Amino acid sequence: MSQPQVLIVGAGPTGLVLALWLKKLGVRFRIIDKTAEAGTTSRAMGVHARTLEFYRQMGIADEAIARGVKVAGINLWGRGRKAMRLRFGNIGAGLSPFPFMLDFPQDQHEAFLIEKLAAMGTKVERRTELLGFEEQPGGIRATLKRPDNSEEICQVAYLAGCDGARSAVRTGLDVGFPGGTFDGLFYVADVEASGPSIDHEIHVDVDDGDFVAIFPFKDDKRVRLIGAVRQKPGSEPRELTFDDIRGTAIEHMRITVNKMNWFSTYHVHHRVADHFRKGRAFLLGDAAHIHSPVGAQGMNTGIGDAINLSWKLAAVLNDGAADALLDTYESERIGFARRLVASTDRIFTLVARPGSISQFIRLQVVPRVMPRLLRLPPVRRLFFRTLSQIGIKYRTSPLSTGAAGGVHGGDRLPWVSLDDGDNFTPLTSLKWQVHVYGEPRRELPETCARLRIPIHFFTWSPGAKQSGLVRGALYLIRPDGYIALADAGGDPNSLLRYFADHGDRLGSRT
16 A cells, blocks of 8 residues: 555544545545444534535435435423424525535444445554654654554654544644633433324423433434433432433424443534644544534534545645645634624523523413514524535635626535526536636637636526626636636636646646
């Protein structure tokens, strides 16, 4: 086997998606994990539209959807009755080819990604642990412990820490992980149950005395319960069982637990690493940021980290791009992580905090206000953009330039449905490309040929106009589907200037 260029530590969804994209981009790597097998328990459930868009670029979105369940609605319960139902369904229609939220439990999701990686000829190296590492001129020297307890020296160009909240990579880098821990203990239970709340929708009881959320599986009888443990003041710490948390919330939503598959308790943390890059090592996923489970953002954010870093590593390692390109990984991802932690903290505090004021907001204000707001198309679009992560922008990135209409450099390419498909189809190449909606400037095809960049022409349509695109404008698209350059006039010289300014950073791009 040729010497790997990247060592991926941690085979959760973040590490596995990084591996899949590196594999498709022709980067040599090893992926290790100290556990003997993939996880069989998890809290993460939701898979959002932006993640499915990335999966479509890999050719695995349809199968992921088939293994999960589309969430039709979200229900709030209080005092033994349903206080509100938010119809979710295809809430993002017109905004994404995947206008829904998918429930696909992390343990099943991991198994799916491992299967896809194995089909490409790569297996996770299990019971293989990172003992330490040091940066040397031109690379990383890592010490690994093999399954037989022998040690091995692994030389790579870059190290990717996808190894969770207790990251050995982050510890080895001596990178701070500021933040804190929410008061109280929480639980997750995988059960087989029956009752009116077992209906492929999400149900949340927000009573002051208890709190639990029900998340559906593809299996009609199986659900996952995530809730708060209401312990009596002064009670002695002890190992809890499911019988200890059978409370009013479960009774209120009228479910009967017929079988317990597994149960565990945990604390909710909120932290963001001080840096996502230090030298030749990177932090991704829970190694870089952890936060409350509100909005099912954690796993999706880690996958977004992996996509952002993967094409940049490939550009540096295989296309001759400057190492400075890798600095944009931190600058593009750390700001979003900090905003995400702050926003999910505020919502989680409202949902889980005991007290009469919080209860009044949960049971009286939210059920009256939210359904009315979500009937308004602009609010529905904003809600979907935020929850689904299609609204993530990199406008302040050094790689982002220009604007055309409402679309700026750094924005995700807006999705446009066409008579014979959509404008996301070319993104499966994972290559830089130019898009034009309507008639291009005459010199543009020649300029793209000189720069060795594919160009795609799309017929101007009402959908393109509605998405904010400008007729005849030039949009330079990155491998991850974000716009690097937007030029309203479609001027080929703007493309030449972009690569003159960024050429060393971006490499050959072919």
